[in-house]
Ligand SMILES: [Fe+2]
């Protein structure tokens with residue numbers, strides 16, 4: 001990223017990066033890295049994609065940084081689960097920061113890839129429910145956050161958690177075999 005772009009990116013997110021509530025995410029482990037580091041990677045990639053696709057750069061930077069703004073791990077409490085944490089993060093984002101409706105909606109729909117996966121692979125997170133209509137991104141910015149999170153997560157899993165990738169692969173094979181006939 002050029003120095004000018006980096007300065008622009010930082011100007012959009014500096015109030016969040018230094019906020020004491022957001023700093024708590026440094027302690028939370030996420031894909032084998034800290035949630036804080038993961039969120040910065042997603043925000044940076046969202047900014048870069050935002051430039052390519054001519055999106056609202058402030059919105060993608062802030063929504064990218066706040067997309068996983070919940071406290072603790074996904075297993076700690078029901079509101080942190082795979083499909084509930086986007087709603088929790090959106091609620092926290094508007095509780096602690098000045099976020100727009102566009103940013104809030106993009107945070108809420110960032111797990112759409114998982115909602116879709118669950119639709120086609122019924123054994124994934126059987127106990128959780130999420131409607132495709134409600135959790136489908138409603139804007140270009142929403143699609144960017146969803147894509148960035150998926151790309152960054154895959155890269156982090158490869159780097160830190162081979163077992164996650166292995167588990168997802170096994171689930172895919174199992175489901176394909178189940179529906180073969
Ligand atoms: Fe997430």
Ligand SMILES: [Fe+2]
Pocket residue numbers: 038042067068149153
């Ligand atoms: Fe994430």
